[in-house]
């Protein structure tokens with residue numbers, strides 16, 4: 172098989188890149204190791220920056236997002252049994268964010284691609300990228316029980332944190348920077364209306380909790396739990412009791428409880444791989460970097476990488492100018508490090524460290540109080556949360 176851009180991974184990064192290239196007349200092929208239903212059901216992100224919404228518009232993939240996405244005007248911070256609203260439009264000059272699940276973005280992009288897009292193969296696992304330094308790198312992959320090859324002009328490694336693309340970089344040119352946080356998240360999906368219109372980030376001595384949603388009838392909630400937690404050790408009543416304790420305030424507020432339909436534990440890590448390009452292999456999204464989920468930046472970062480990458484490939488295709496492609500890694504990494512810094516700040520400010528002492532606790536409260544007391548500090552958080560500057 173031969174194509175211009177071989178895309179490894181059919182997550183949000185790979186699928187969006189395929190759509191943007193296809194609309195610009197550049198042919199590509201997407202190889203996805205899992206089944207269609209697996210990638211469409213995998214519960215993950217939900218909060219979209221405006222730049223991510225704009226990118227889905229550009230890709231012609233925002234029809235259902237427009238109809239069903241929930242536009243949010245801010246978030247709530249909870250600590251010391253009090254609630255504090257951060258009004259994003261007022262603090263940022265008009266920014267909002269949108270709740271629309273990653274599962275739905277993936278479903279929309281898969282449906283478009285299968286209807287009129289470039290080839291997309293499920294259960295096609297890339298095994299290796301060969302000769303990335305040459306003019307025609309080759310992706311070796313397994314599909315329908317046999318090994319096959321895809322010869323490309325460019326290869327986009329969009330295969331997430333556990334993919335094979337990053338491992339293709341020679342050790343001599345790779346640097347990676349990582350931090351593992353000493354806690355995890357237990358995430359649940361529940362068939363119950365959200366307990367209010369806003370996302371709530373709550374910090375207490377019992378640990379962090381996050382209230383989010385998927386629709387007017389489905390809630391998405393997260394609880395800080397110890398590393399190594401088995402979700403089976405958390406029967407539904409225990410989850411609801413713990414969430415209610417962590418969100419408790421000295422005012423009238425009730426947590427809505429209902430049937431829990433999914434429960435899973437996620438570890439928390441920051442990781443950045445430099446550079447994001449080797450020869451004709453370009454990494455995008457979780458394949459190159461991951462952030463702890465507290466700032467809701469992972470999917471948004473994947474989308475901003477893809478916007479730059481699509482623009483760079485389109486520019487090369489139309490004008491022969493490779494400058495943006497040559498700057499791809501440097502340009503993306505600037506934003507990646509800012510998102511990593513923001514996600515790390517949010518994570519450290521809101522979680523109780525297992526080895527934390529009274530001093531740590533006071534420092535976290537001082538950081539939170541600075542945000543609620545200073546318009547300047549609140550505006551900085553609101554600007555970072557609602558959209559780090561786009562690079563395109």
Ligand code: FAD
Nearest residue numbers: 180182183184204216217297330331456457467469470471
């Ligand atoms: P992925 O979604 O991981 O996609 C990679 C794809 O490549 C997968 O489909 C995989 O099956 C495939 N693949 C892997 N190896 C191969 C191979 N060898 N061959 C072929 N295919 C392969 N981000 C936000 O912005 N906002 C949030 O609110 C948010 N909340 C989150 C909550 C949780 C609990 C978690 C876990 C993550 C959250 N994130 C959030 C992060 C976000 O989900 C990821 O950053 C996002 O999925 C990255 O997209 P991607 O396409 O780069 O990678």
Ligand code: DHB
Nearest residue numbers: 216217218383464465467
């Ligand atoms: C969601 C996840 C996050 O990590 C976050 O910070 C906000 C919202 C969500 O899944 O809705």
